[in-house]
Amino acid sequence: MTEPRGRLAPLLLLVLLALAACAQLSPSPSGTASPRASLGLDADSGLPLVALADLPPEATELIGLIEVGGPYPFAQDGTVFENREGILPDADAGYYHEYTVPTPGSADRGARRIVVGGQGEAYWTDDHYATFARIAP
Numbered sequence: 183m184t185e186p187r188g189r190l191a192p193l194l195l196l197v198l199l200a201l202a203a204c205a206q207l208s209p210s211p212s213g214t215a216s217p218r219a220s221l222g223l224d225a226d227s228g229l230p231l232v233a234l235a236d237l238p239p240e241a242t243e244l245i246g247l248i249e250v251g252g253p254y255p256f257a258q259d260g261t262v263f264e265n266r267e268g269i270l271p272d273a274d275a276g277y278y279h280e281y282t283v284p285t286p287g288s289a290d291r292g293a294r295r296i297v298v299g300g301q302g303e304a305y306w307t308d309d310h311y312a313t314f315a316r317i318a319p
Contacts, residue, residue, distance in 0.1 A: 226271060241296060
């Protein structure tokens with residue numbers, strides 16, 4: 183007769199592996215995003231640096247639109263981002279502006295954004311401002 187513990191061990195191992203995988207995918211509590219490939223930390227903001235090439239292709243398309251001044255896919259694009267979460271570096275009101283990164287298959291704007299500062303620095307979030315990474319210049 184097989185012991186119950188012997189049958190539970192493989193299931194317990196699967197549960198532990200699943201929990202470990204979820205922990206790696208979750209944003210860190212510090213408000214920093216977990217991009218696919220971090221280039222280290224940005225000296226100015228303390229946020230992780232991410233290459234534009236490591237973001238979804240829609241982010242690259244949007245950066246191109248931002249560089250030429252639009253047109254943008256959503257009416258809210260280009261509006262002032264208030265940094266209420268306090269994750270981005272402190273700045274005067276009106277310094278940051280937000281833009282929607284379209285999410286294929288989403289019925290609404292989705293959670294992906296690029297926020298651009300007054301000096302042209304850009305930040306990526308894919309969880310509606312809970313975490314950010316600076317897009318490497």
